[in-house]
Amino acid sequence: MTRQAYKTISVLPMAGRERLIGRELSIEKAIRALWDALNGWRIETERVRAPDALNRILAQDVVAPADFPPFDRAAMDGYAVKAEDTFGASPTNPALLKVVGESRIGQWPGFEVHRGEAAYVDTGAPIPKGADAVVMVEYANRVSEEFVEVLSPVAVGENVSKRGEDVKAGSIALKRGAVVGPAELGLIHQLGLEEVEVFAKPKVAVFSVGDELVELFPDAPPGKIVDSNTPMISSVLRRWGADPVASEPVPDDVDAVKEALRRSLESCDAAVVCGGTSVGEKDVVPEAVDSLGPPGVVVRGLAIRPGRPTGLAVVVGKPVFLVPGFPAAAYLVTEFVVIRFLWMAMGHRDGPPRRTALARLSRKVPSHPGVTHFVRVSLRREGDELYADPITASGAGVLSSITRADGVVVVPPELEGYEAGERVWVYLM
Amino acid sequence: MTRQAYKTISVLPMAGRERLIGRELSIEKAIRALWDALNGWRIETERVRAPDALNRILAQDVVAPADFPPFDRAAMDGYAVKAEDTFGASPTNPALLKVVGESRIGQWPGFEVHRGEAAYVDTGAPIPKGADAVVMVEYANRVSEEFVEVLSPVAVGENVSKRGEDVKAGSIALKRGAVVGPAELGLIHQLGLEEVEVFAKPKVAVFSVGDELVELFPDAPPGKIVDSNTPMISSVLRRWGADPVASEPVPDDVDAVKEALRRSLESCDAAVVCGGTSVGEKDVVPEAVDSLGPPGVVVRGLAIRPGRPTGLAVVVGKPVFLVPGFPAAAYLVTEFVVIRFLWMAMGHRDGPPRRTALARLSRKVPSHPGVTHFVRVSLRREGDELYADPITASGAGVLSSITRADGVVVVPPELEGYEAGERVWVYLM
Numbered sequence: 001m002t003r004q005a006y007k008t009i010s011v012l013p014m015a016g017r018e019r020l021i022g023r024e025l026s027i028e029k030a031i032r033a034l035w036d037a038l039n040g041w042r043i044e045t046e047r048v049r050a051p052d053a054l055n056r057i058l059a060q061d062v063v064a065p066a067d068f069p070p071f072d073r074a075a076m077d078g079y080a081v082k083a084e085d086t087f088g089a090s091p092t093n094p095a096l097l098k099v100v101g102e103s104r105i106g107q108w109p110g111f112e113v114h115r116g117e118a119a120y121v122d123t124g125a126p127i128p129k130g131a132d133a134v135v136m137v138e139y140a141n142r143v144s145e146e147f148v149e150v151l152s153p154v155a156v157g158e159n160v161s162k163r164g165e166d167v168k169a170g171s172i173a174l175k176r177g178a179v180v181g182p183a184e185l186g187l188i189h190q191l192g193l194e195e196v197e198v199f200a201k202p203k204v205a206v207f208s209v210g211d212e213l214v215e216l217f218p219d220a221p222p223g224k225i226v227d228s229n230t231p232m233i234s235s236v237l238r239r240w241g242a243d244p245v246a247s248e249p250v251p252d253d254v255d256a257v258k259e260a261l262r263r264s265l266e267s268c269d270a271a272v273v274c275g276g277t278s279v280g281e282k283d284v285v286p287e288a289v290d291s292l293g294p295p296g297v298v299v300r301g302l303a304i305r306p307g308r309p310t311g312l313a314v315v316v317g318k319p320v321f322l323v324p325g326f327p328a329a330a331y332l333v334t335e336f337v338v339i340r341f342l343w344m345a346m347g348h349r350d351g352p353p354r355r356t357a358l359a360r361l362s363r364k365v366p367s368h369p370g371v372t373h374f375v376r377v378s379l380r381r382e383g384d385e386l387y388a389d390p391i392t393a394s395g396a397g398v399l400s401s402i403t404r405a406d407g408v409v410v411v412p413p414e415l416e417g418y419e420a421g422e423r424v425w426v427y428l429m
Numbered sequence: 430m431t432r433q434a435y436k437t438i439s440v441l442p443m444a445g446r447e448r449l450i451g452r453e454l455s456i457e458k459a460i461r462a463l464w465d466a467l468n469g470w471r472i473e474t475e476r477v478r479a480p481d482a483l484n485r486i487l488a489q490d491v492v493a494p495a496d497f498p499p500f501d502r503a504a505m506d507g508y509a510v511k512a513e514d515t516f517g518a519s520p521t522n523p524a525l526l527k528v529v530g531e532s533r534i535g536q537w538p539g540f541e542v543h544r545g546e547a548a549y550v551d552t553g554a555p556i557p558k559g560a561d562a563v564v565m566v567e568y569a570n571r572v573s574e575e576f577v578e579v580l581s582p583v584a585v586g587e588n589v590s591k592r593g594e595d596v597k598a599g600s601i602a603l604k605r606g607a608v609v610g611p612a613e614l615g616l617i618h619q620l621g622l623e624e625v626e627v628f629a630k631p632k633v634a635v636f637s638v639g640d641e642l643v644e645l646f647p648d649a650p651p652g653k654i655v656d657s658n659t660p661m662i663s664s665v666l667r668r669w670g671a672d673p674v675a676s677e678p679v680p681d682d683v684d685a686v687k688e689a690l691r692r693s694l695e696s697c698d699a700a701v702v703c704g705g706t707s708v709g710e711k712d713v714v715p716e717a718v719d720s721l722g723p724p725g726v727v728v729r730g731l732a733i734r735p736g737r738p739t740g741l742a743v744v745v746g747k748p749v750f751l752v753p754g755f756p757a758a759a760y761l762v763t764e765f766v767v768i769r770f771l772w773m774a775m776g777h778r779d780g781p782p783r784r785t786a787l788a789r790l791s792r793k794v795p796s797h798p799g800v801t802h803f804v805r806v807s808l809r810r811e812g813d814e815l816y817a818d819p820i821t822a823s824g825a826g827v828l829s830s831i832t833r834a835d836g837v838v839v840v841p842p843e844l845e846g847y848e849a850g851e852r853v854w855v856y857l858m
Contacts, residue, residue: 188657190655226619428786
């Protein structure tokens with residue numbers, strides 16, 4: 001926006017206000033508008049080796065090729081028995097059973113267990129035919145090579161892992177969109193799958209705009225400020241599975257921003273441009289974006305606090321996020337707008353699955369109707385209650401309000417805040 | 430343990446039971462015993478460049494070298510004023526102020542604002558001397574080059590970020606032991622710190638023991654099972670900041686385990702050996718550990734379910750964790766014993782800061798007194814309540830009980846379980 005445009009707004013202040021505020025959209029509507037304007041953009045998928053799937057997002061259901069476990073097996077070291085033979089057994093009145101064999105891991109037992117009989121089983125070994133429970137070794141007294149005393153009863157199925165108990169052949173073991181954590185990674189290995197189809201990590205360019213900004217270096221010139229938003233935004237992107245490509249700050253100059261953005265989008269799938277998005281004189285980013293061809297800026301102004309000056313744009317068919325330069329706003333907009341969009345593109349309609357907790361507000365939280373408020377809170381356990389203390393911060397510029405926060409309470413637009421003592425859902429950070 | 434030793438246990442079953450169960454320790458006592466036996470083992474620290482600090486754990490407090498912001502600055506684009514000049518202002522009764530200058534980002538304003546005056550300020554620009562509030566540009570009507578109408582009152586301090594408001598010089602901006610997330614990374618940059626002191630990532634060897642185990646490969650021989658624990662345990666370690674060094678499965682052979690462990694500890698700071706830790710005949714790991722010199726196995730048997738056969742050992746002065754081979758037990762023991770120990774060594778007395786949520790149990794959870802139970806639960810939001818559904822699983826071998834779990838309820842040893850409807854704390858996974 002040039003000086004001239006600024007003056008236009010200044011002499012028509014209410015219209016200027018309208019220009020921004022009148023177009024404020026909810027996050028849902030804004031993301032939908034961006035999506036519609038993108039017209040076919042998508043996140044690619046790729047096959048990765050099972051060991052490399054950690055923290056990736058599945059692009060296809062993982063179907064079990066076979067039952068797991070593949071046979072009934074012992075869940076404990078002990079003796080495979082017919083459970084009814086142990087009923088009433090106790091240390092003073094043990095059940096005496098004949099030991100007819102041993103079942104070893106990786107070998108098929110060639111014998112059967114009948115009434116009055118038992119077979120030693122290793123944990124994980126197949127249960128011999130006829131047996132329906134396992135007496136733990138601690139409750140068995142091997143009185144001789146041939147006989148064992150059972151000191152405690154077992155129920156049918158006790159200490160037995162049934163065939164298919166963990167995963168049945170043909171069943172969906174993991175759903176498309178699931179995040180591969182440690183347990184999912186173990187399951188993929190357990191199923192013997194060598195590769196899985198995952199979403200490619202979207203490459204997202206990140207840079208900040210501002211004459212005052214410098215990259216971290218030993219002695220920043222006086223009056224300059226280190227660009228903390230670019231590493232912060234990059235970290236949020238990395239944490240949620242994207243591949244950030246950070247570059248140095250760009251001055252408040254339309255041509256410089258245009259060139260930086262054009263170059264970034266040659267190799268990246270999307271871009272986050274931080275700063276220069278408000279209605280002030282120096283807001284060169286929207287102009288730079290629009291100069292790169294239609295559709296340009298699709299949404300300008302979101303009905304969220306902080307984060308109102310957020311813009312969504314399409315440049316060379318790719319999504320570009322105009323994120324406010326205030327650190328706390330930059331953080332929240334990246335978490336709740338950029339990440340939500342990227343995860344929507346990976347089948348998560350409402351963004352990534354975030355952990356939530358119910359907590360009791362220790363203070364009133366006011367909000368404007370029609371606007372979604374993100375209230376940073378710290379959490380405190382007190383007896384059997386979790387309390388959320390709203391963090392007092394005089395502006396979105398206060399980064400420590402984020403480092404001190406344990407979570408975020410989202411006040412929806414249909415409410416006028418929450419009262420002290422109300423129980424609210426907290427998104428845990 | 431040789432066949433002979435097994436027989437000794439078998440013919441003296443209660444003593445054998447005692448041998449394991451009688452020594453069962455709580456996690457706290459077991460970790461303390463391991464720590465005492467380690468005698469000086471510690472996790473090193475290192476300096477990393479600020480951009481590389483993401484997800485690292487601070488080994489020193491981060492002290493702010495200067496106030497941030499370094500001066501009072503505008504939190505909004507607008508007009509710096511004396512607040513009292515705006516009291517009573519409205520669109521129908523605006524306050525007319527004389528514009529005496531502009532304050533730009535990165536430049537020091539060389540003028541002062543007196544009663545009846547205003548100065549245009551960019552967001553982030555220094556507040557000129559004399560001014561004590563900022564009127565947002567949306568509430569200002571620049572009627573001419575020389576005058577501006579203020580349409581709404583502002584309070585003293587409104588839209589001003591005070592010097593040191595975010596972080597005061599000399600204050601501890603981040604504490605030793607803090608995990609560097611995106612916001613902390615931003616703050617480190619904002620403070621202009623080039624490097625921070627963090628804990629080195631402990632190198633932890635991970636391997637599984639079992640004749641039946643193979644590394645993932647196209648066609649596992651019949652009767653063999655893919656080793657899913659090693660990648661799973663490695664993933665948990667990686668997720669919590671360690672540097673896992675996974676190797677292939679080792680057969681149930683004392684010499685093979687001994688050699689694998691000896692070799693691992695040449696280059697690693699610690700080891701996790703999965704499987705072969707119970708009292709069955711094939712439990713070669715404790716014997717292998719003890720053969721590598723004193724103190725060897727320090728703790729055998731924890732008062733936890735699942736995970737009872739867990740062992741803690743010291744080999745060549747380094748901690749070695751003997752983790753049960755059942756996948757769910759392996760997972761939980763890694764999360765709640767191994768990780769807890771490693772984080773204790775990094776100043777987190779009670780292990781890593783885990784997210785917790787209060788939830789209402791949908792079913793009764795039984796437990797044995799004197800034993801800590803880890804109950805996997807899935808969480809369900811229903812209206813204004815979070816419900817925890819205990820996951821029914823017939824054994825610790827059921828890995829899908831972990832993939833389906835949203836969290837874990839820890840039943841402490843002093844309780845005999847929880848009733849249906851009780852509100853409990855859930856550790857979110």
